[in-house]
Amino acid sequence: MLDGLSFELLMAIVASMAPVLCFGLIMVFTRRSISASVTVGIIGSFLSWFASLYLFLHYFHAEEAVVFKGAWVVSASLKIPFGYYFDPHSLLMLMIVATISLVIQIYSIGYMAGDPGKSRYYAFLCLFSWSMINLVIAPGLLQLYIFWELVGVSSYLLIGFYFEKWSASEAGKKAFVMTRAGDIGFFIGIIILMLTTGHLSIAVFGNAAEVGNTGLSQALLTLSAILIFSGAVGKSAQFPLLTWLPDAMEGPTPVSALLHSATMVAAGVYLVSRIFPFYAASSTAMMVVLIIGTITMLLSSTMAMTARDIKQVWAFSTISQLGFMFMGLGAGAYFAGVFHLTTHAFFKALLFLCAGVFIHHFETNDFFEMSKAGARKMLIPMITVTIGVAALSGIPPFSGFFSKEAIMAGLAHKGNIWLIAGLLGAAMTAYYSFRVIFVMWFPKGEVEEHGHGHEGGHDDGHGGGRWAWVTEWSMLSVLLILGAITLVLGFFQKELEHFLTGHSAEHHGSQLILVLALGCALAGVILAWFEFGAKNAKQEGFLSRMKSVEALFSNRWYMDHAYRKLLDYVVYGGITNTFTRNDRVIIDGGIDGLCRFTVSLGRAVSRIQSGLLQYNLYLTFLVVALMGLYFLLV
């Protein structure tokens, strides 16, 4: 057994299993002691991060993908393997996930200070890290699916962390069920692939030559690709399953940063890019990805323009950036999609964590109120949030600029209409994100600088002033780290491209696209400046002059209403009601009726029983006499 245990495998096991061990430890032993749980959680994450770093560096120059796997479940000809698959793509994702998990656990020391459920929180974070890491390094689609589901469960648990709020537990349920709806397509797609080709290995579906050898007919390939994509639609909150993500912001902010922006929701993009050659083999499937990505990107950008809740803005921007990644992938720009995924993971985590600092400090989610309460006095968060927003809007030299530009080049390659949609999206992104920044930097109206004045009160609540610096710096240091990554990551485009694709193309976007993209972003920024930033701006968006459009945007295009109606009228009112009635009236009614019939028949027959003994005797005698006669005669 231990013969095959190389040091690399041991590190892989540490990377993937340390978090779940911590989950078990916290749930079983240290649930009562918060500090012990935090220590266990952070040690586990650190171990896992360290092992991931080792693997990343160790395999950085590996020629081929390294696979460890063994059969986990064997049932007749069905073999479900469990193992690890290390290639540049999975290593990159592993690094992203491990790093962000670690920094967020550190950040949460401060953010969750004083929360009685902190042990549970760390346990769930560990559960999430475990499932996400195993998802990322899965060697087969089925293992990916298994951890995909587990990621969904941890997301459910974390969104509903403040379970005493109805809205939070509602949101958790909604997230679970909506992503489940997509996952069912994913599951069916996997089964179809498994039954027709006999294997689900990523080594096969991630390799263009092998995909051709599977003997899959074009129709089945397209069908299964679209079905699998529906899983990605659910998990990455794409149209039409996008409304769960804004609601998921009910969870603690670090959770929003970890799950609902940087890693988990990117799993859908990861899935598509993971088996990209498989998708590339079906132009229809690629078109579906492109269309869904475009619709989502535009829809959610419009939603973000009217939101007043800072987390909602970031949530919508996450959806739209994910849509953007899908656009890139759908247009065939594999590297651009993955690169944007990478940069987005860091700057979006940064944005959420900054928002977390503000929310933690001002105890409101509304950025207009934060601004009035003096948000601009908090220099480090303000600077880092600005860096994040600049990256999000695609302003050079921040990382988002490079990745967006790469996607634009891909879109231009595909056709002008997609490029126009992309540019429109970029402009809207710049507009709504700088709207937030300008509002926060330049408060208008009366400013209550120390309106809340709860510096002291906060520290008391969080375990004494002596440890206040830990609380504060655990959060701020993470902001600085992520800010630094956001600043420099863009310059590693060539290296990353070489790492991922094995060759680094020339600067493949034309100058025109560069100018166009930048121009659109700047147009958005300038519009935002005149409406929110300039001295005599009223801080009202141009949308407020178009009431019906604003209502449409702020009601999320009435998608939630539609789902609510669907649930109420079709599921609850229609099917459930019919079935329940059928149970009560037809099945139970039938059986009860049969019983009642039997009983009443008995009643009717019992009339014969007069109760007088001698009638019974008469009858007995009569029967005996008749029988005697019968035997006598026959």
Add this chain to the structure above:
Amino acid sequence: MNELQVYLFVALILFCLGLTGVLQRRSLIAMLISVELMLNAASLNFMAFNRFLTPEPAVGQIVTLFIIGTAAAEAAIGLSIILAVFRRYQSIDIERARELKG
């Protein structure tokens, strides 16, 4: 009409009397007596067959002895039931005991 037939005839009359009594009398005591009559008719038959047809193994007599024994037991149980009925209904009229009415 030979002698056996005479015995059988008497037994038949006894049996019919007993049957009529059981079916017609409303008094439990009378019904019990009638049952005894029927039993006696059966005994008489056994004795007659034993005497005239198969005298050697005295099975008929043995059966008759059994019948007398069971009749005694039956009378004891019957009387105690009648007593119980009397305690409950203050009467031994069978028309009063109608709890098995459907």
Add this chain to the structure above:
Amino acid sequence: MADFYEIVRQWPLLSGIQVVTALGLLVIMFIPEDRPEVIKKVAAVFSGLDLIICILLFLAYDKEIGGLQFVEKFLWVKTLGIHYFNAVDGINLPMLLLTGIVLFTGCLTMWQLENRVKEYFAFSFLLVLGVFGVFMSFDLFFLFVYYDIALFPMYPLIAIWGSTRKEYGAMKLTLYLLAGSALILPGIILLYIKSGLWTFDLIALSGAQFTPYIQSIGFLLFYFGFGVLAGVWPFHTWSPVGHVAAPTSVSMIHAGVLMKLGAYGVLRVGAFLCPEGWVQWADLMAVLAVVGIVYGAFVGLAQTDLKYVIGYSSVSHMGIVGLGLSTVTVSGLNGAVFQMFAHGIMTALLFSSVGYIYDKTHTKTTFELGGMSRNMPIISGFFILAAMAGVGVPALASFWAELLVFISAVKVFPIRGILAICGLLVSALFMLRVVMKTFYGPANPKFAGLPDVNFWLASPRIILAGVIVLFGLFPWLMLNLIQVSTQSFPKVMGF
């Protein structure tokens, strides 16, 4: 260790289980009624012994050799060909283990019972005596007798210690199940006579060449006869009503084990003796199973009583077992047997948790509870874990079973398989809905200060939760065992 198992294999462990159970019953009968503590301890000890024997069987069964092991066979009634024939294989061993676990945890769950303790445990042991008997008998006569022994104690157990509409529930359940057994008996007699072998020995009978016509009729009789007990749609309505009315540990045994008895009967008697009939009726089975899966989930959506919800989830989950059986493939059977085991443990945990909540709050209506996670975090955790298993979350036992069943179902009946998979969405919706309404939201001040489970009260739930997670993480522990027997099943496709 291997030597030890070698020795163990010589022991008559199966009769041992029955002797221990019967002895437990006797000892309980001779303890004076006014000493409930002693009765509970005795019940726990004897059920613990049963569990230990079951675990020993599970470990000592030699998967390399396979086939029937621990065989105890001798002639009972020569003229009729009745044998005392006990054995285990990969199909009934998980069921025996399940029964052992549920019995033991059920006894611990009822630690706080106060009303007529002696009779309660006596009836429970009698019930389990029958259940163990059905699972281990390879003789149709004994199997049927044990089957009826298992049915009868349910009536008093529900009618005396039950709650909501207990007389109605008890009567409905008993009538349904007896109607089922009225179909099984003709089936057994039919095969007994038509085989011409004058034996009730299941293995010998399976060698008889029944004509397809006989097999078709025989299978149908067994399918509906045992199927009533397995909650096959549309004969399922007794089960939620019965679950709701029954006291906690009876619900556990009932939903956890007794319903498996039906599925096991369909497989062991129906499919094993009448494979032709099985193949012939597989289409119908698949239809009924899929309807059951989807229908159960939708009706569950409308329920407000926690126990009704679990009852309908059982209907839905037993549909998965039925779907697995209908595929006539090795993987489908593996999944079905595994699902029987996993579902048994899972519902036992659900009922056990609800039982505790009901004991303390005296209500099991979702809208009267609410926010229980605040008042009773540990017991809520157990319920949520079990509900997650019910939703089919990976790393919990039932996921693997569902996976195998669905894969083989899509292979054999594509449309029905896909419909059944869509049923998963509804089951997720209704499980989470209940979890949310009951355990989340603002805590109900009425129940503030009610004690959560202490370690001892939690122990049965810990065992059940541990089993769910253990077999969820290491499904091959169970699947390798089941596979030994399903592969050699007549007529199955090697998928």
